[in-house]
Amino acid sequence: MILLHHLRIGRSIFTVWQLEELAIDYELKVYHRHPETFRAPDDLRLAHPLGKSPVIEDGGLVLSESGAITSYLLEKFDTENQFSPARSDLVAWGEFTQWLHYPEGSVFAPLLIKMLQMRSGQAHEALEKFSSNEIKLHFQHIAEKLDDREFILGGRFSAADFGITYVISLAKRLGQLDDYPSLEAYLGRNLSRPAYVRALERGVE
Amino acid sequence: MILLHHLRIGRSIFTVWQLEELAIDYELKVYHRHPETFRAPDDLRLAHPLGKSPVIEDGGLVLSESGAITSYLLEKFDTENQFSPARSDLVAWGEFTQWLHYPEGSVFAPLLIKMLQMRSGQAHEALEKFSSNEIKLHFQHIAEKLDDREFILGGRFSAADFGITYVISLAKRLGQLDDYPSLEAYLGRNLSRPAYVRALERGVE
Numbered sequence: 001m002i003l004l005h006h007l008r009i010g011r012s013i014f015t016v017w018q019l020e021e022l023a024i025d026y027e028l029k030v031y032h033r034h035p036e037t038f039r040a041p042d043d044l045r046l047a048h049p050l051g052k053s054p055v056i057e058d059g060g061l062v063l064s065e066s067g068a069i070t071s072y073l074l075e076k077f078d079t080e081n082q083f084s085p086a087r088s089d090l091v092a093w094g095e096f097t098q099w100l101h102y103p104e105g106s107v108f109a110p111l112l113i114k115m116l117q118m119r120s121g122q123a124h125e126a127l128e129k130f131s132s133n134e135i136k137l138h139f140q141h142i143a144e145k146l147d148d149r150e151f152i153l154g155g156r157f158s159a160a161d162f163g164i165t166y167v168i169s170l171a172k173r174l175g176q177l178d179d180y181p182s183l184e185a186y187l188g189r190n191l192s193r194p195a196y197v198r199a200l201e202r203g204v205e
Numbered sequence: 206m207i208l209l210h211h212l213r214i215g216r217s218i219f220t221v222w223q224l225e226e227l228a229i230d231y232e233l234k235v236y237h238r239h240p241e242t243f244r245a246p247d248d249l250r251l252a253h254p255l256g257k258s259p260v261i262e263d264g265g266l267v268l269s270e271s272g273a274i275t276s277y278l279l280e281k282f283d284t285e286n287q288f289s290p291a292r293s294d295l296v297a298w299g300e301f302t303q304w305l306h307y308p309e310g311s312v313f314a315p316l317l318i319k320m321l322q323m324r325s326g327q328a329h330e331a332l333e334k335f336s337s338n339e340i341k342l343h344f345q346h347i348a349e350k351l352d353d354r355e356f357i358l359g360g361r362f363s364a365a366d367f368g369i370t371y372v373i374s375l376a377k378r379l380g381q382l383d384d385y386p387s388l389e390a391y392l393g394r395n396l397s398r399p400a401y402v403r404a405l406e407r408g409v410e
Contacts, residue, residue, distance in 0.1 A: 049346055049349070050311070050342065050343075050346055051342075052311070058299075059296075060296070061296045061299055061300070063299050063300070063303050064303060064307075065302075065303045065306040065307055065310050065311065066306075066310070067272075067306045067310060068299070068302040068303040068305065068306040068307075068310075071299075071302050072295070072299040072302060075292060075295060075298070075299075076295060087280060090277070090280060090281060091264075091265070091266045093280070094263075094266055094268055094273070094276075094277040094280075095266070095268070097270075097273040097276050097277060098268050098269060098270050098273040100273065101270040101271075101272045101273040101306065101309065101310075102269075102270055102273075104306065104309065104310035104311075105270050105271070105272060105273075105306075105309035105310060105313075106255070106257070106270065106309075108310075108314065109313065109314040109317055109318075112314055113318060113321075113332070116318075116331055116332050116335055117329070117331075117332070119331065120329070120330065120331030120332070122329060122330065122331060124322070124325070124327060124329040124332060125325065125327065126321055126322075126324065126325030126327060127318070127321050127322070127325070127329065127332060130321055137255065137256075138255075141254055141255055144254070
């Protein structure tokens with residue numbers, strides 16, 4: 001059975017959601033952040049040397065990186081391609097794969113910089129300029145893609161929506177979503193899916 | 206034929222290297238950074254709305270994200286699994302996929318923060334602490350993995366080494382590699398591969 005090392009609060013709720021969408025049997029091992037420093041507890045390092053979450057275990061395999069976990073779960077459990085294009089359609093699969101890498105590969109870093117500055121209460125001119133410009137670039141790009149689409153690949157929800165939903169939800173937490181009502185609507189659409197509601201019931205006590 | 210939009214100087218030389226390792230026919234369209242601001246030229250946006258590099262085109266498909274480009278090239282051209290485990294070996298393939306996501310998904314952000322601070326000449330206490338701690342965490346992790354391995358997956362070079370080589374080379378440029386002689390050695394091993402030497406000949410005029 002899949003075991004998910006699940007750190008409250010953080011991105012691993014999005015992995016719980018995936019497990020629910022894929023209707024996989026799974027166990028959660030829950031970790032709590034330090035109430036003051038907000039840091040992950042040290043015992044997460046027993047699960048994976050980097051001490052980050054999400055991490056899944058499947059038999060002897062221990063896997064980190066959200067996008068890699070998504071790919072692994074699809075490969076093992078989504079054998080009928082409900083959540084991603086078949087690889088035989090190489091163009092559609094390539095585009096899917098691009099959207100799978102994009103949230104962590106491009107969108108997360110400027111949000112992280114914004115978050116670290118906000119938390120510290122100290123601004124930094126060059127970093128502030130960089131993060132604001134990049135956040136604008138990426139969320140405009142996502143909004144343009146979603147202009148005539150219900151989900152990031154088109155009319156059908158796919159596993160590429162997990163990561164996009166994650167970075168949009170993080171942007172919302174950081175107060176960066178005011179100019180993007182269509183992204184708010186997309187977020188609401190995804191977070192009201194029955195599988196996400198079940199994820200909250202199991203993953204957020 | 207694959208067309209690579211190749212920005213000098215940046216990470217797309219690592220995509221040229223991949224094309225050379227895979228012995229694929231390709232064309233390069235070369236872009237130059239502004240000599241003073243070091244910014245990418247606006248005409249990169251004609252290739253892809255984000256205006257970043259690398260971007261490849263293959264027929265009508267336009268693909269960004271280094272890791273996604275790697276996956277696409279493997280899927281189309283590495284049909285005999287010279288550069289990645291076969292998906293039928295799901296554990297090995299899962300680990301490979303984790304290492305494929307890891308450079309951009311986890312290692313790049315703290316290096317970027319370090320670079321932006323260095324370029325600006327202005328430090329920021331919280332960001333400096335974050336980037337230094339994370340750089341140490343990740344490069345110790347990579348060094349531990351490479352302790353008894355020639356390449357990141359073991360004795361054989363794989364496509365997971367492209368991204369790991371990229372972040373190590375960036376760390377070196379930022380002066381962050383002094384404590385890691387084994388990573389220097391790994392970098393030298395990879396950058397002396399004939400395919401990388403050919404990439405430099407075509408990609409760096």
